[in-house]
Every structure is written in C-alpha cells, then in structure tokens.
Amino acid sequence: xxxxxxxxxxxxxxxxxxxxxxxxxxxxxxxxxxxxxxxxxxxxxxxxxxxxxxxxxxxxxxxxxxxxxxxxxxxxxxxxxxxxxxxxxxxxxxxxxxxxxxxxxxxxxxxxxxxxxxxxxxxxxxxxxxxxxxxxxxxxxxxxxxxxxxxxxxxxxxxxxxxxxxxxxxxxxxxxxxxxxxxxxxxxxxxxxxxxxxxxxxxx
Numbered sequence: 664x665x666x667x668x669x670x671x672x673x674x675x676x677x678x679x680x681x682x683x684x685x686x687x688x689x690x691x692x693x694x695x696x697x698x699x700x701x702x703x704x705x706x707x708x709x710x711x712x713x714x715x716x717x718x719x720x721x722x723x724x725x726x727x728x729x730x731x732x733x734x735x736x737x738x739x740x741x742x743x744x745x746x747x748x749x750x751x752x753x754x755x756x757x758x759x760x761x762x763x764x765x766x767x768x769x770x771x772x773x774x775x776x777x778x779x780x781x782x783x784x785x786x787x788x789x790x791x792x793x794x795x796x797x798x799x800x801x802x803x804x805x806x807x808x809x810x811x812x813x814x815x816x817x818x819x820x821x822x823x824x825x826x827x828x829x830x831x832x833x834x835x836x837x838x839x840x841x842x843x844x845x846x847x848x849x850x851x852x853x854x855x856x857x858x859x860x861x862x863x864x865x866x867x
Contacts, residue, residue, distance in 0.1 A: 664702070664705045665698075665701070666738065667698070668698060668699075668701060668702040668705070669702075669731060669734065669735050669738075670688070670735070671684070671688060671695065671698050671699060671702065672699070672702060672710070672724070672731060673728075673731060673732060673735065674687050674688050675699065675720065676720065676724065676725065676728050676731075679720065681695060681696060681699075681718055699711060708723070709721065710723065710724040753779070753781075753782055753783070754782075754783040754784070754785055755782065755783070755784050755785070755804055755805060756784075756785045756787065756802065756803040756804055756805070757784055757785070757786055757787065757803055757804070757805040757806070757807060758787045758788075758789065758793075758794040758795075758797040758798050758802070758803040758805070758806050758807070758808075759786060759787070759788060759794060759806070759807035759808065760788070760789070760790065760791055760794060760807070760808050760809060761788055761789075762809070763807050763808070763809065764786060764788055764807075767807070767828060767829070768784075768786070768807065771807075771828065772784055785803075787802065787803055791808055791809070794806055794807075794808055795808070795817065807828075811833075
C-alpha cells in the first residue's frame, strides 16, 4: 500500500467528489481514479459505487473516516519519531512494585539522567504479579521488583537481561512489647536478629 493513497482517500471523503478531490491533490481526475483503484485492489473491496452517470462513496468508507484519519495521524507520528530518533530523549516505561518506586527509583532515575539528561520514565505501579504481567505483555520495557532469597528466581527467557540493583531485609515489625529495635534485635518471641530476617534482592 502506498502512503499517498490514504491522503487521496481523505481528500475524497472531505470533498465528496472525484474532480474536486483530484484538483486538491494536484493531479488529473483519471490519475486520481487510478490511485483510488489501487487502494481498492490493496483493500480487496470497492470504496466507490460507480454508476453510469455518477460515482458515490461507499457507506463502508464513509463510516470509517475517523479511523482512517487516526491511522494517518499515527503513521505521521511514527515517521517523525523514526526520522528524528534521539536515544537521549527516550521515554522508558517501567513496571515496579510500590516499595522500590519510593525507596529506589528516585536514585535510579537520577543516575540515569546523569548519562542521558533527556531521558523520561513512565511508571506503572502494582503488585509483583501485575508488574510481571505488564512486563511480559510488552506494556513496559523494564521491570523493577524484589526477589526473595528463599524463593526461586523469576523465570524469564534468554532475551531478558537481569541485573541486581541492591539487597535489603524485610524487617518484621511488631507492636507493643514485641517491637524491634532499630538494630534489628528486639523482644520478638523467636528472638529475631538481622541474620535471620528474610533478605530480598532488588532486580531490574
């Protein structure tokens, strides 16, 4: 399909007449008609109802004018993005659990912007399952999540690059006389110390 065919179709829809549409596109009417036929051949159906003394635009084409216009807009935007691509101006979609968004992402974004000042992030927050689903569906290009040391690693294909941003501990907080002190020791009935608290790796 030729890109100009969609411009021809839009001109036809807006003018409602072959002659006026051809004049608007700065070509002769026979040449314009041939391009419309080329569009019809690609589409596999006719979009003009040709009669002896008149030519009408099909209802199928008229009812999809908004879709054609939206498609043209998206195609022009895509062409512009490809033609003027700049990696330093990219927007990265990232799925992340709520905790690392608050605790880790600000530092991660700051470091990234030191190398790519124009880099932007679009965050999608959720629980672990939701974040993994968004990442696997392709809704985001990055996943920031915790992976417990006592649980098997998340299974991804060989095309997914993994990295460890850091490690921390899931501190068990209890109220009243069972509260833990800031050093990780305290009056918990099992006598928790920092060494026995669950440790988590932060993956990206």
